[in-house]
Ligand SMILES: O=C(O)CCC(=O)C(=O)O
């Protein structure tokens with residue numbers, strides 16, 4: 366295993382979205398756009414400090430606090446009529462997903478577990494999902510603008526579907542297992558992760574060092590997935606990450622993953638002599654129909670699927 370480094374040279378960039386008056390076209394917007402693009406090209410991720418309007422502290426006391434109760438439901442409740450939404454990728458890991466996190470789906474998901482309702486969970490999840498959706502749209506807009514292809518951004522937003530997943534990792538001291546998730550990149554366009562107070566997410570640098578995600582207050586981590594790389598014709602680096610369980614505690618995390626409903630094609634503006642077209646247009650949903658999983662491992666990557 367490679368060393369986990371916390372050296373000052375290998376830090377995850379922090380981008381602050383909480384500044385007042387950050388509007389498209391302003392100098393702070395442009396400078397943040399540069400930071401976002403640079404971080405996604407170099408490391409495939411950055412830490413985002415969220416706008417103050419999202420009361421993350423409160424959400425921790427309500428919605429994040431309910432994750433324990435959620436993942437403690439008996440297995441038959443967790444798997445029942447939630448096709449594909451229950452998932453155990455590695456023995457210490459369990460995840461439950463809302464496959465299309467519209468408010469209707471989040472309400473349906475809540476009623477499945479709490480037939481008499483659970484407003485704290487449902488409203489917290491809705492508020493969280495909305496804030497992550499907004500963050501994703503700001504980030505993709507910044508990248509599209511930075512590459513001079515902002516005219517495609519509205520269509521991109523229209524084509525995006527958002528999925529939530531609530532993850533639990535059992536206590537490693539109790540199970541004797543410390544690998545939460547093996548190293549991987551996500552087959553999403555983008556992923557946004559948030560965790561309870563238990564660390565464990567690690568990011569792989571270009572030099573193959575692993576850096577621990579130790580979040581500052583009010584923050585999440587934004588990760589580029591495989592499809593972001595494909596869309597950008599290899600400019601954006603998909604973030605390689607893993608989960609190592611080192612603390613004597615149960616770990617919870619929340620992921621929001623974006624998938625594209627329409628075919629993803631590389632914008633012509635991003636193809637030139639220095640950047641020949643590397644990928645065929647990708648039907649992301651078709652990919653998910655064709656890919657086969659064994660023990661949580663896919664039989665092909667999105668890259669293999671659409672590489673020219
Ligand atoms: O739990 C985490 O922090 C990471 C989750 C993750 O990498 C995934 O669900 O793909």
Ligand SMILES: [Fe+2]
Nearest residue numbers: 549550551606
């Ligand atoms: Fe992941």
